Amino acid sequence: MIAPLVKKEILSNLLSYKFIVVFLMTILLTALSMGIMYRDFDARYADYMLIRPGAGDLITMTPPNPFSVLARGLDESIGRSYEINIHDVVVRSGQKSNNLIFRFFPTPDLLYTVQVVLSLAALLFGFDQVCREREQGTLKLLLSHSVSRGELLLSKWVGNFLTLVLPFLTVFLLALLLLQLDPRFSLSWEGWLRLGLMLFLFLLYVALFLSLGILVSTLAKRAATSLVILLFLWAALVFLLPNLTTLAARQMVEVPSVRGLSEKRQQIWTREILLGIRDFDPKAGQQGVASSWRRHFDVVNHEQDAMEEEYRHRFGRLVSVAKSLNRLSPVASFVYGVNAVAGTGIEEESRYKEEVLRYKNRVYKGLIDKSMLGKEVSFPAFHYRYRSLGETFREGLWFDLFWLALFTVLFVVASAVAFLRYDVR
Amino acid sequence: MMKTLIKKEILNHLLSFRFLVTLVLLLIVVPATVVVLSNDTLRGREEYSRRQGEIERYMEKYAHFNRVHNIVAPSLAPLPFHALIRGISAEINQEEFDNDPLPQVFPLTDFTWIINVLMSLAALIFSYDSLCGEREEGTLKLLLSHSVSRASVVFSKLVGGLIALAVPLTASLLLGALWIALTAKLGWTIREWLALGVILVASLLYILFFYTLGLFLSCRHESSSSSILTALFVWVFFILVVPALSPYVASFLSPTPSRIKLDRELFRIYDTERDELGVKLTKEVRKKMQEQYPILLQRLSPEEEKRRIASDPEYSQAYKRLTEETAKAWAEANRIQGAKAEKLEKEQERKEKAQTKLSVALSLFSPLSAFTYVATELSSTGINNDDRFVFLREKWHEEFEAYRDKRMALLRAQDPQKDWWNTPVKMDDRPRFVFRELSLRERVKNAALPLFLLFLLDLVVMVAAVRSFLGYDVR
Secondary structure: OHHHHHHHHHHHHHOOHHHHHHHHHHHHHHHHHHHHHHHHHHHHHHHHHHHOOOOOOOEEOOOOOHHHHOOOOOHHHHOOOEEEOOOOEEEOOOOOOOOHHHHOOOOOOHHHHHHHHHHHHHHHHHOOHHHHHHHHOHHHHHHOOOOOHHHHHHHHHHHHHHHHHHHHHHHHHHHHHHHOOOHHHOOOHHHHHHHHHHHHHHHHHHHHHHHHHHHHHHHOOOHHHHHHHHHHHHHHHHHHHHHHHHHHHHHHOOOOOHHHHHHHHHHHHHHHHHHHHHHOOHHHHHHHHHHHHHHHHHHHHHHHHHHHHHHHHHHHHHHHHHHHHHOOOHHHHHHHHHHHHHOOOHHHHHHHHHHHHHHHHHHHHHHHHHHHHOOOOOOOOOOOOOOOHHHHHHHHHHHHHHHHHHHHHHHHHHHHHHHHOOOOO | OHHHHHHHHHHHHHOOHHHHHHHHHHHHHHHHHHHHHHHHHHHHHHHHHHHHHHHHHHHHHHOOOOOHHHHHOOOOOOOHHHHOOOOOOOOOOOOOOOOOOHHHHOOOOOHHHHHHHHHHHHHHHHHOOOOHHHHHHOHHHHHHHOOOOHHHHHHHHHHHHHHHHHHHHHHHHHHHHHHHHHOHHHOOOHHHHHHHHHHHHHHHHHHHHHHHHHHHHHHHOOOHHHHHHHHHHHHHHHHHHHHHHHHHHHHHHOOOOOHHHHHHHHHHHHHHHHHHHHHHHHHHHHHHHHHHOHHHHOOOOHHHHHHHHHHOHHHHHHHHHHHHHHHHHHHHHHHHHHHHHHHHHHHHHHHHHHHHHHHHHHHOOOHHHHHHHHHHHHOOOOHHHHHHHHHHHHHHHHHHHHHHHHHHHHHHHHOOOOOHHHOOOOOOOOOOOOOOOOOHHHHHHHHHHHHHHHHHHHHHHHHHHHHHHHOOOOO
16 A cells, blocks of 8 residues: 555655655755765865875875865865974965865855755655645545555655655766766775765765655644744754853853964974073084984973873864763764765864874874984884774764764654644534 | 735734744844854964964074074964954964864854854745745735736835844844954954944845845746755755855866976976986087087096196186186076976966866856855955965065165174074064955955955845746736
8 A cells, every 4th residue: 555655755756846845955965066066076086186295205194085075074174284394293384275264154055955954854854744645634534544644655655755855866966977087086885885874874864854854744724834843943053052052051161272383383392492502612522512403392292292282182182072962862863974975074173283293293203303312213104094994983973973863763763643633624 | 005015024924933933043043143253252362462472482592594584474363354254264273284174174153153054044034935935825816906016016026024023133243243243352443343334235135136036936836845855955955055065066077287286397397307308418518618618628636626727827717718618508408497387387387277267257157155244354364364364475475684684694704614693693573464355445446346246146135036926817
């Protein structure tokens, strides 16, 4: 019995005005966002090719992540290149956009499109599923046949999910196919796994909002009421809750401002250089002078590392508090999950920074030898390895997946219960 | 008659479910945001003064002219308006090693965001069924059977709806304002309050746009369920698509070479290319000098040369001319390359400015951007404030350099042998950086264009709404 019901749902959707609007919206925005983000990736890649480090350069850099076309996240920050100097880690010049308008508005990547637009579309498909049919009287008619309520609800869910997801999937796969023409996007099997996982998260997220829509539509008496509730819920879940809880987390965990940190860095090294010049004793010989300088640079290195560690520690606390609070809304889980899979999330960025600092400490001794004693030193090249999928899972992805699935199942079960007790008259 | 209609509209809204939800939501969100942001601002200020204290302590002990620029580089303390509007002065750090990427993941809420997203959505929800809903219920026919003109029906709906929307907004904003007023440390002056007044007017204009848009769409649709679909589609377009795409589209239409490329080019110009040019020019000079002073044609080792200079006055004179001309040649090479680099840099800046301008222009297709610019300009947290900071910083730099040169001259006069660059000296009398925000007049001037655009957009949808209702089939 389910198959004809699903077919009916799909057909009635296909003929509706709603479908045309959502179809256009999905196709247009998906294509547009992927096109634009591809261009953005291309530009960043060109920059990377220009300034990527040669052999022996004390420069840290990693090429732009191809997944940033789907979820840009913090990839720009991860791709930033630093130069390891004897006194500091310095951001290399030119890596900054001078167009301030980027800072006003969010990045229109596919993650954002799904997060905001597809969730809205899912609600629009779900909001009147039950109450509209009741208002029109078709629900009574349907249930007079030998269809169980559970079957009816299931077919509604499946039919709407398919109409919702198919246009998106078509454009998405088409875009992926086009991307495959570019050799920079040739993926390893792990890459394909990541891609599959991202797609799964996208679909799960759409399912979540569809289920929420159907749930509210079984609870509300009128379709209009259902829509009003859902739109406000949507605004609360997608924007308000994650944003407000991030602000709240900032109230709980105090983190020094980045400006303060860079001021402190400057103070440390300029002070030590001044003291080093004061201690300079031409009679001490090359070895003596070098060891005197070395003491001062050791102080710089030590103090800056201590400061950095303190900051990383506090910032890590802030992130974990913010994440826990953000997850009050499953949308946050979705965003964190996709970014983690793509390798453009906050943890990845922190890890990259830590790797840069580790690299600095690895080459530090050689750097001193080279610049103070004029020794020939060959430095190892910097290499950043992204977190593996396993690590990503262990460091929170499993929870985000579970959390999204839990909400979806909860909404489905709640709507089934509500529908079983629904007064169809 | 008009009064009765407006009253009916207002009452209708006040008793509705959506009004209740909007009111509750705003009463929670606005005060909560204000409380959190004011705390943030106060804490930011405290941190700022702590940092200044640290700089002072450093300067007392270690102030020396060689690297002092890095230490006393100006920074901006949180502004009073940050208690309500964050603007672009958010902590996204692109120039230093450390950064705080959290706000990039979930942008923090502020008053601009509440108006931009929540209120526009609420406005559409208030109006999407105002005409087609009444048609569906049949009350529209009834209403028009009285001696009421269609224009006055639309007009009363507009006024009634706007008032109904203004109530929760103003009420919640008043609560927030009360908190700000009670938190004297934030230091709001009459200028801030006046600016807030203008921002409120702009918010109402912005809300009116979406309300009227909903009204317009509700006259273009038979049923309210299709009206809301189109309304949401348009909303997504205006709120989520146009602003976010505008800088990317602008970078496509008006590309600027990346700064990284420019930096490399500049390095090449100042380094290898300058050296090549310098070598070429000095060769020419040498040739010319050798023609003039054939004595220079002799090839001498450095020791012999020294000896010759000491013993042979003719050679010495020729040699002196040669060194002078060579220095001139290098200066010329530097000048040529400097001019070349400056031209490139100017060109880059021009292109970047053009791109920013184009992004702004493109984004202004959406009232959201218009309102964002109005709000950030009036609160002095926007583009012009950023420009002003950069400008004042440059001015301070010049002052500081003048101060440094003056002090260095005095110190050298005391003891010409000493390395004054790397000697701690007192710099209590150094010029300090003082940031003064733009005056209200300048802010209003900067916000005038987007404000006018908002007004214009309102007019356009209003005309469209009235026109379509005049031709609406009310049956």
